[in-house]
Amino acid sequence: MNPDASILEDGFICVSGDTIVRMGEKPEAPPRGRHAIDAEGGIVLPGLINGHTHAAMTLFRGLADDLPLLEWLDRYIFPVERGMDGDFVRAGALLACAEMILSGTTTFCDMYLFEDEVAGAAKEAGMRCLVGEVLYDFDSPNYGPVEEGLRYTEWLIRKWRDDPLVSIAVEPHALFTCGPSLLTAAGDLAGRHHVPLIIHVAETEADNAQVRETYGKGPVDHLKSLGLLGPNLIADHCVHLSSGEIEDLAAAGVNAIHNPESNMKLASGIAPVPEMLAAGMTVGLGTDGCASNNDLDLFTEMDMAAKLQKVRLLDPTVMDAETVLKMATIECARALGMDAVTGSIEVGKKADIIIVDTRKPHLTPLYNPYSQLVYAARGNDVTHVLINGRPVMADRRLLTLDLEAVMGTAREKSKEVKARVKPR
Amino acid sequence: MNPDASILEDGFICVSGDTIVRMGEKPEAPPRGRHAIDAEGGIVLPGLINGHTHAAMTLFRGLADDLPLLEWLDRYIFPVERGMDGDFVRAGALLACAEMILSGTTTFCDMYLFEDEVAGAAKEAGMRCLVGEVLYDFDSPNYGPVEEGLRYTEWLIRKWRDDPLVSIAVEPHALFTCGPSLLTAAGDLAGRHHVPLIIHVAETEADNAQVRETYGKGPVDHLKSLGLLGPNLIADHCVHLSSGEIEDLAAAGVNAIHNPESNMKLASGIAPVPEMLAAGMTVGLGTDGCASNNDLDLFTEMDMAAKLQKVRLLDPTVMDAETVLKMATIECARALGMDAVTGSIEVGKKADIIIVDTRKPHLTPLYNPYSQLVYAARGNDVTHVLINGRPVMADRRLLTLDLEAVMGTAREKSKEVKARVKPR
Numbered sequence: 001m002n003p004d005a006s007i008l009e010d011g012f013i014c015v016s017g018d019t020i021v022r023m024g025e026k027p028e029a030p031p032r033g034r035h036a037i038d039a040e041g042g043i044v045l046p047g048l049i050n051g052h053t054h055a056a057m058t059l060f061r062g063l064a065d066d067l068p069l070l071e072w073l074d075r076y077i078f079p080v081e082r083g084m085d086g087d088f089v090r091a092g093a094l095l096a097c098a099e100m101i102l103s104g105t106t107t108f109c110d111m112y113l114f115e116d117e118v119a120g121a122a123k124e125a126g127m128r129c130l131v132g133e134v135l136y137d138f139d140s141p142n143y144g145p146v147e148e149g150l151r152y153t154e155w156l157i158r159k160w161r162d163d164p165l166v167s168i169a170v171e172p173h174a175l176f177t178c179g180p181s182l183l184t185a186a187g188d189l190a191g192r193h194h195v196p197l198i199i200h201v202a203e204t205e206a207d208n209a210q211v212r213e214t215y216g217k218g219p220v221d222h223l224k225s226l227g228l229l230g231p232n233l234i235a236d237h238c239v240h241l242s243s244g245e246i247e248d249l250a251a252a253g254v255n256a257i258h259n260p261e262s263n264m265k266l267a268s269g270i271a272p273v274p275e276m277l278a279a280g281m282t283v284g285l286g287t288d289g290c291a292s293n294n295d296l297d298l299f300t301e302m303d304m305a306a307k308l309q310k311v312r313l314l315d316p317t318v319m320d321a322e323t324v325l326k327m328a329t330i331e332c333a334r335a336l337g338m339d340a341v342t343g344s345i346e347v348g349k350k351a352d353i354i355i356v357d358t359r360k361p362h363l364t365p366l367y368n369p370y371s372q373l374v375y376a377a378r379g380n381d382v383t384h385v386l387i388n389g390r391p392v393m394a395d396r397r398l399l400t401l402d403l404e405a406v407m408g409t410a411r412e413k414s415k416e417v418k419a420r421v422k423p424r
Numbered sequence: 425m426n427p428d429a430s431i432l433e434d435g436f437i438c439v440s441g442d443t444i445v446r447m448g449e450k451p452e453a454p455p456r457g458r459h460a461i462d463a464e465g466g467i468v469l470p471g472l473i474n475g476h477t478h479a480a481m482t483l484f485r486g487l488a489d490d491l492p493l494l495e496w497l498d499r500y501i502f503p504v505e506r507g508m509d510g511d512f513v514r515a516g517a518l519l520a521c522a523e524m525i526l527s528g529t530t531t532f533c534d535m536y537l538f539e540d541e542v543a544g545a546a547k548e549a550g551m552r553c554l555v556g557e558v559l560y561d562f563d564s565p566n567y568g569p570v571e572e573g574l575r576y577t578e579w580l581i582r583k584w585r586d587d588p589l590v591s592i593a594v595e596p597h598a599l600f601t602c603g604p605s606l607l608t609a610a611g612d613l614a615g616r617h618h619v620p621l622i623i624h625v626a627e628t629e630a631d632n633a634q635v636r637e638t639y640g641k642g643p644v645d646h647l648k649s650l651g652l653l654g655p656n657l658i659a660d661h662c663v664h665l666s667s668g669e670i671e672d673l674a675a676a677g678v679n680a681i682h683n684p685e686s687n688m689k690l691a692s693g694i695a696p697v698p699e700m701l702a703a704g705m706t707v708g709l710g711t712d713g714c715a716s717n718n719d720l721d722l723f724t725e726m727d728m729a730a731k732l733q734k735v736r737l738l739d740p741t742v743m744d745a746e747t748v749l750k751m752a753t754i755e756c757a758r759a760l761g762m763d764a765v766t767g768s769i770e771v772g773k774k775a776d777i778i779i780v781d782t783r784k785p786h787l788t789p790l791y792n793p794y795s796q797l798v799y800a801a802r803g804n805d806v807t808h809v810l811i812n813g814r815p816v817m818a819d820r821r822l823l824t825l826d827l828e829a830v831m832g833t834a835r836e837k838s839k840e841v842k843a844r845v846k847p848r
Contacts, residue, residue: 065795290800
């Protein structure tokens with residue numbers, strides 16, 4: 001995933017502290033007293049980056065599927081979220097971190113409530129993250145009225161400044177849930193602190209219609225009129241965009257996160273990803289939350305992303321495996337503004353590295369590592385995970401969390417969820 | 425997957441020989457001297473059924489992806505298949521059986537060359553299968569001219585008659601590769617021996633156009649005029665069908681096998697599955713071969729099948745998880761004419777049973793087993809597999825094949841493949 005897309009057939013990587021310090025062909029014996037991981041039979045690649053999650057929604061996995069959107073929100077998601085607290089979010093985020101590490105993800109970008117708990121969970125799990133409190137014009141069970149949400153976000157920015165793993169973004173929810181004054185204030189806050197601004201854009205036709213009805217313009221023009229289009233903007237979903245809107249986003253350097261499984265499962269539509277790439281936009285891949293996916297496995301997300309565009313455009317050559325793997329690594333890092341730190345294996349970058357064991361029937365024979373990773377591998381083919389130079393999984397054993405305790409707490413919290421669902 | 429779609433929360437199943445003899449709620453201690461499998465924390469379900477494979481094409485996995493169809497066929501598939509022999513097919517089929525068992529598939533339906541080797545491989549692996557030699561109007565590297573293909577098929581039928589695991593079908597390739605006389609002879613042979621007739625139908629727009637140009641009618645009318653529409657016909661793919669054609673297939677009792685991942689990856693199109701189901705057709709699920717998927721995991725195939733129809737019809741309620749799980753079990757058994765034997769856990773049926781371990785982060789919490797199996801589980805969450813009453817996998821250890829030897833032979837064969845690819 002370096003600029004030359006190098007593949008070393010029999011290589012080595014030396015890590016010192018949190019950083020990749022040397023690499024090349026022909027492994028050497030490690031210097032005395034150093035720890036070595038033998039990746040024989042494996043593909044060593046940069047840790048995957050999940051560009052859009054609502055981590056704590058792991059606790060909603062499989063709660064309510066195959067339903068009309070309004071019933072899903074009204075009976076299940078809203079009543080449960082209204083009664084939510086920090087403990088609940090931490091439990092869900094820890095479960096998410098466990099799942100992400102076990103499926104080879106080393107960095108995630110999150111939007112939800114009680115994000116300080118999500119940052120804490122990531123830190124405990126040893127994961128890299130970019131997180132931000134969701135902001136909207138109605139009251140939040142975390143911070144109350146929206147002014148407090150901006151204040152809470154600024155507090156997060158100060159609290160986590162200079163943390164080696166956690167970064168903070170300003171995250172207004174969407175154009176139909178945030179009025180112009182909130183959006184402008186959010187943009188100002190992000191600009192003042194030089195952090196990303198993250199928002200859902202054009203996820204459904206209905207969102208766009210509501211924006212058009214309220215403001216007399218489409219979502220991209222609305223963002224432009226508020227002065228929010230720019231390289232620090234990360235637009236999640238981007239499903240329903242015209243070619244003119246894509247040009248405008250590209251010209252402004254706006255980044256997109258594509259979430260194909262969620263867009264399919266919620267029947268939102270298919271994002272015009274090859275068109276965005278052709279226009280020069282940076283597009284990363286994300287899973288969205290587990291209420292609409294229902295997992296955080298970026299390997300199956302890559303598979304879906306590639307195949308979906310081929311059948312949409314009736315062209316087997318679009319979204320080739322190498323392009324898709326980049327969207328889950330270096331391009332996603334670029335979209336999140338983290339490509340100086342992670343997303344590729346290069347000297348000077350932080351050591352976010354995973355190993356995929358190919359000595360399995362479904363990964364045999366091996367002709368092409370890109371094809372194998374995108375079209376055949378699964379999250380649980382990952383055997384080792386290093387984040388920021390630290391081993392967090394070895395031989396599929398999670399080293400940073402007590403997995404049984406994390407799953408046990410999640411099962412307890414699922415009882416609270418069931419109790420809060422609105423009867424029919 | 426019984427007619428009542430029962431879910432027992434804490435149940436037991438007794439198997440004697442190859443057959444399920446008793447089941448119910450509240451596990452009992454097994455009778456003395458009997459073997460017991462504790463499925464605590466697991467979902468016990470019927471073994472999955474792969475309705476359409478070209479098993480030996482595992483040896484082409486990742487060889488040539490993201491290419492235009494003609495380059496793919498002309499440079500890769502055709503030159504390699506021309507030099508193929510029985511050893512090659514057996515090696516690929518054994519690799520496929522290993523992969524299928526390890527991902528919870530207990531029965532598969534195959535179409536390829538040297539099918540006696542595929543039957544032998546399935547038998548060695550302990551898998552149930554319905555297989556048939558592919559027939560077309562040009563010479564085959566196995567049997568030579570087409571008349572010999574019919575003779576070879578009849579020999580297969582006699583050889584494997586009364587085998588507990590292997591059944592034989594008559595399998596002309598497609599309407600654009602088999603003329604009317606071959607199709608009629610194939611139909612006669614199938615009718616004479618009361619075995620299924622299996623053929624690719626309407627996989628691509630180009631197939632349909634060629635049939636229309638040659639015969640002045642669409643694929644379904646062409647099959648009808650040859651007298652081939654009937655309940656013993658299994659039509660693979662069925663991507664490009666009009667509503668009138670769906671009505672005709674349904675009225676005749678024709679069965680369909682849906683292969684969403686292959687249809688997406690080859691950019692063939694999206695089969696109108698909800699429409700086929702609404703018309704009353706029996707539709708099973710398949711993976712197609714590994715050259716166009718690139719794996720044989722029916723769990724991810726189910727996920728794709730559900731999500732693809734939702735986004736196609738912009739309706740999150742279509743292809744719900746229960747419907748999709750049926751397409752990979754009882755409905756697929758029905759499509760293959762094997763529902764008296766397998767596809768559900770019922771007293772009197774053969775014991776084709778798998779256990780999915782849910783004690784993992786990506787399967788926690790558990791609200792709904794259908795959702796979990798379709799939207800979150802993966803093939804390698806399966807821990808135990810019984811086929812025809814025989815344990816073939818226990819705690820993810822394959823009991824019937826030497827996995828290292830199977831993978832080693834596949835790697836050797838992949839060198840032959842690479843040597844035969846036509847240079848650009």
